[in-house]
Amino acid sequence: MARKQAFVVSHKEPQLLVPAKPTPHEIKELSDIDDQKGLRLHISMIMFYRANPLMKARDPVEAIRDALAEALVWYYPLAGRIIHGINEDKFMVDCNGEGILFVEADSNFSLEDLGDAIKPPCLYSKELLYQVSGSDGILGCPLMLVQVTRLICGGSVVAIRVNHVLTDGLGLAQFVKAVGELAQDASSPSTKPVWRRELLTAKHLPPPLQTTYDYPEYGIVSHKSIIDQDKLVSRSFFFGPKEMKAIRRKLPPQTKPRSKFDLITASIWICRTRALEFDADETVAVICAINVRDKGPPELRDGYYGNAVVTSGAVAKARRLLGLLGSPLEYAVELIEKAKSRVTEDYVRSVVNFLVSNGRPPLLRSRSSIAVTDLSRLGFDEMDFGWGKPVYGGTMDGGASATAITHARYRNSDGEDGVLVPVFLPPAAMKKFEEEMKKFTALDPREVIEIPSKSLLKSTL
Template sequence: MEESKALNFTVRRRTPELISPAKPTPRELKPLSDIDDQDWLRFQTPLIQFYRRDPKMADRNPATVIREALAKLLVFYYPFAGRLREGPAGKLVVECTGEGVLFIEAEADVRVEELGEVILPPFAYLEELLYDVNGSGDILHSPLMLIQVTRLLCGGFIFAIRINHTMCDGSGMAQFMRALAEMARGSPMPSIPHVWQREMLLARNSPRVTRTHHEYDEVAKTKGTTISSHDMIYRSFFFGPTELSILRNYIPTHLQSFSTYELLSACLWRCRTIALQSDPEEQMRFILSINARAKFKPHLPKGYYGNCIAFPIVLSTARDLFSKPLGHTIELISKAKSYVNDEYMRSFIDLTVIKGRPHFTSINSYFLTDLTNARFNEIDFGWGKAAYGGTAKAINFSGIGNFLIPFTNKRGESEIAVPICLPKPSMEIFVKELDNMLMKNTNIRLLTPKF
């Protein structure tokens, strides 16, 4: 076993191995959809799950259980055992070779309880818990998935996974992981059917743009578009029933149909724009992240695990974010969200092909991803629900975005945690603005995670 030191604990890893499907699978080429192979999705995304000891599982090795379940599951999800190739005009295709996915078994001399009272990203020692096998992180010609199961002294374990994002979005990842957990608990097959059918999300025969898509606007850089990486700090903010109720009181009665995601999007976008001291005349951009499966006519079939993300843009001057009521921002967000329908998605897919799969505009942009509905924390391999389950990173998309993460506090109450990363001076302003919005009497909790 390979040994590596991470300050107060040691991780010992076995030699990485390739896990292939337990039975023969088709050898074929499977093109990705025209949403899957966009430039901005060509990266590896890590997720992590922390599990406490379960006495009834004391004689079971989680690595063995998950390794065996993975081989069985890959019979159904066999494209994951293949490799990506790039065809004409940059089109991505999965060559279903059955080579397998990378798997690492490891041990760490640490207990879950030692990782801190609250387990939330960023995880300072992620590289120890999800070892970057040499040559495994490429988009093409590399394993499409890497899993590391690290057993802990207490009898708990950490499950970490890295997936090539071109293969699936957050909903697809959650579907795969829930299926893996079902197989680990003894199910002979996944309860939700696995649906490939990427041809449903290809551009039309005559691609045409019929809707406005600010996602790909060409925006000139300005002096205020880049956030300095100097002196960056992390804080996690918690929004429970009390905080959400206070924020809802800012919104007029006729707008009360908004979602929690829309409310927190408006609040965090406003506070972040103020914290960065944006020029009042600058046009700011909020990028919505919407699961568009139900936007198509007919809806995509249950079990479709490819990327199906819409990200319409909300535009506002910094001045309007500073000075107008929060309800105004929520109206902008709700209106942009309502634009997403079947024709919008078809137009969006066509545009990506016409423009050669460009990256979305990141200048003056803020991206908020809602992970509360993915329920990664409820994934049960046989050891119960996770103490933490979800993204392994605190920020997404080059630091311009954050996640809404489901969280259960010590009293068993459901909350939403939002890890934020900003330069220290900006963080001080952000805290002040958020505290002012919460009327300074809610004792909003700020936390720098220990792990």
């Protein structure tokens, strides 16, 4: 039997890519949402493209590299570096035009060879996004790393890593869309970038009308708070038409319509709580990241590419999710809906003030809480550099954490469109999680999810 060929990517020397034209040299302030401690990290997105016979004469590496340089003229702060502001707790951007990192690469695999490896968490992430030594810091490092990999079939892979302090998922999507437009000979991006970070900065905002908001996502503590991040396994769970139909059937009759995000998130929250075997009286939470571009002035809605996301937590005693009292799914969905509905313009002002007054604290990352981000609507599955839409476009690693999950848009091998959610848990907990999730997504009405397993019942006594 012939040995399966190993996946190999040949990387050329990384280069600094500067804006195609001279750009302003200045120091820019970040918002109080931008430089909170919880965003001092990097986020990665990836797009896989089939070969396009009409583009055979054009090299994707060259086309995207040139378009990136043009886009950086419009988004010139991304070519700068993060520096300390008036104190070490406050960051600013030195728009010095030093550039972003760009890597050209070639692979011995075709898109067909990659198969399911393209779905998050991407099996070949380290090869498709080369981690340039010393490039992943927050201060004084390039703010973006882009790798374009040619596949032997004529297809390509575009992977991007960005410093989260500068932008969120929607802001990055706006930049990548601009690159795609410029790669197809547009004279300028269709959406012009808006900086205006003062719109989410406490000293420029009117005080909130209400000062009694709670922020449980910054203060939930469990006595079993640690999950060893080095001993996790990952599984990706697909929620297509059949799975969503099954989940909706688990709600009581005559229940009002619920969103797909709320149903999937509630199901995962319940299954995770059961898999980790919380005691009945322990507090558990799900923390939802909410886009607030529609919660303020028009400048936030069209072109703003800074971080415009706040969080709101849904909190419950574990017994309600273990199924000891009523319908856990209906209860969890209602808590998530209530948490999302709290996020008004006044709530956003209050969060900004809270962050500044409390030293920009990080979100709680513990065994008892899970942060959820919906990346399924960012538009990375629509990004076109001239070769058409990607086969898959979205998150690369799916969070890679036991305390965070992301929703990604995905089309499975049967051609069904749905949402893919990578989950990371210790091996024993993952086995239980899979068992619980099978109950949620089973169309057979005889599957009963409200009755917890014997081991879970023992843990509540």
